[in-house]
Amino acid sequence: MDVWEPRPLPNVTPESERYWEAASNDRLLLSKCPDCDLVIHYPRARCPDCFTETEWTEASGDGRIYSYSVAERMEGWPEADLPLVVAYVELAEGPRMMTNLIGCDPDDISVGDSVSAVFISTEEDNIGIPVFRPD
Amino acid sequence: MSESVYIAGAFEHPTREAPNKSTMQLHADVAAGALEDAGVPKEAVDGYFTAGVPEMEHSLTPLMAADYLGLDVAYADSTDYGGSSYISHVGHAASAIRDGKCDVALITLAGRPRSRGQATGSGVRKLRTVQDSYERIYGTTNVTMYGMAARRHMEEYGTTSEQLAEIRAAASHHAQYNEHAMYRDPVSVEDVVESPVVADPLHLLDCCVISDGGGALLVISEDARSELDRECVEVLGHGEAPKHHDAGRIDITTTGAVESGERAFTEAGLGPEHVDYASIYDSFTITVLEAIEDLGFCKKGYGGTFVADGALRADGELPFNTDGGGLCSNHPGNRGGMTKVIEAVRQLRGETSPEVQVDADIALAHGTGGSIATRHGAATVILGTEGIS
Incomplete structure (x- = not known):
């Protein structure tokens, strides 16, 4: 997987541009509430628990598979990247984030396996896409 | 009152x-x-x-x-x-x-x-919402989302594909008596688990019809x-609960039915033990399994055992979807809540197919709209024959 396209790019907003730009530099950012310490994914400007304005924090990129599903076919998806493994990864920092698992045979993965973030570049300089690879 | x-x-x-x-x-x-x-x-x-x-x-x-x-x-x-x-x-x-x-x-x-011409849950959909940029870009579809919920439920509670398959088998047993049902041929547990895998662990026959x-x-x-x-x-009684990703704390084995059901039962002054018939939204078999647990018809995690004993059949402990439901009869507009209420009304009026008519005074209709693995609106109504209150 050299480049993300033709898969869909995110809609980048003033609230999220730092998240996507960080991913283009191989860094996974999360929102963190300075008041109640909640760590938040997807990123938000205000904490959804207490509405305090959040700060950015960098994730380790480590996590475990919370669940996953495998699609053999997917319209609009590159043939070379099928089957498609859609997964929730529970990050070491807490939140469960939607992602893809790459570089693995779906028959060899299990719930609970440890995974690490990798970042796929896009044709846009300021957008990278975080995905995960089993350790 | x-x-x-x-x-x-x-x-x-x-x-x-x-x-x-x-x-x-x-x-x-x-x-x-x-x-x-x-x-x-x-x-x-x-x-x-x-x-x-x-x-x-x-x-x-x-x-x-x-x-x-x-x-x-x-x-x-x-x-x-x-x-x-x-x-x-x-x-x-x-x-x-x-x-x-x-x-x-x-x-x-x-x-x-x-x-x-909508294909079964496949293909990347247009990004519309704020969440789509963090979810749909990864190729999420309805069926992969429900597939993830099924896998996690299996992991935590030992639920099996065969137990999920009984939900389809029971619905198909009912659908044979509905002249309008899209699929009227009864299917067995084996038929379901041997049907093509759509989004592992869900099979084609774990999915509702497109009608x-x-x-x-x-x-x-x-x-x-x-x-x-x-x-x-x-x-x-009526209750509802929008359940969501919760900043990353989502538990995809549990639905908003926990809250919507309790609210509806409280309003009605009734409990799960009073329900004679239940219409349960069945976008996928796992949708039914999680809902019946969360509504309190069996203990959390025991849905698989409960349904495998034939509970959902018209002559079972909790007769469900006697029209064949979304799995076999109808899922108009990809939205199954309406037909759930309609079949509950038919049951209470004694107007459903005689072979699956239940002696029902209290009926429940429950829906899980949206996606069980990201965000969904759970909604429950409890209906009764006139004068029962």
Whole structure:
């Protein structure tokens, strides 16, 4: 997987541009509430628990598979990247984030396996896409 | 005791494929059907409830629909939780009626995904919401989302594909008696687990049908009821709960039915043990399994054992979806809440197929709209034969 396209790019907003730009530099950012310490994914400007304005924090990129599903076919998806493994990864920092698992045979993965973030570049300089690879 | 509210009319469009009709035409068909069923004239309608028309994005429902249908109403609501919307609308209509905002509330649903050529949950959809940029870019589809929920439920509770398959098998057993059902041939547990894998661990027969059609309900006040010579059913309780990703704390083995069910039972002054018949939204088999646990019909995690014992069959402990449900009969507009209420009304009126008719005084209809693995609107209503309250 050299480049993300033709898969869909995110809609980048003033609230999220730092998240996507960080991913283009191989860094996974999360929102963190300075008041109640909640760590938040997807990123938000205000904490959804207490509405305090959040700060950015960098994730380790480590996590475990919370669940996953495998699609053999997917319209609009590159043939070379099928089957498609859609997964929730529970990050070491807490939140469960939607992602893809790459570089693995779906028959060899299990719930609970440890995974690490990798970042796929896009044709846009300021957008990278975080995905995960089993350790 | 608050004012009694009734469902006086219920109509399910008999079509499952409507290439030569428009979606709005189907709305009119089902509205006319529900009014005729109730014996209420169109001009009596003073409340209108509907959710978004899928192929008409940002269409200002209910304005657009009220315009098309020629409705002149004092109250309207377009709460959109996806497929469970229409179960919510029953509760919202009851509240509006008790508030004196309206007396005769019409609820309509129609859709034509089959004629519009929608494939089974495949293909990247357009990004619309804030969450789509963090989810749909990864190729999430409805079926992969429910597949993830099924896998996690299996992991935590030991649920098996065969147990999920019994949910389809029970629905198909009922569908054989419904002349309008899209698939009427009974299938076995083996048939389900041997059908092609769509999104591992879900098989093709774990998924609901894609059908055109629609349905409508007429919810009325005590005053309006007193003018009708028609058996009605009472709306005894309603509850709903939007459940979401919760900043990353989501648990995909548990649904908003925990809250919506408790709210509905509390309002009705009843519990799961009082329910004679249950319509449970069945977008996928796992949707049913999680809902029956969360509504309290069995202990959390024991849904697989519960259904495997035949509980969901018409002669079982919790007869469900006796029309064949979304799995076998109908899933109009990819939104299954409306038909859930309609079959519950049929059961209470004694109008469903005789082979699957239950001796029912209390019925429950429950919906899980949206996606169980990201965000969904859970909605529950409890209905009773007239006078039961």
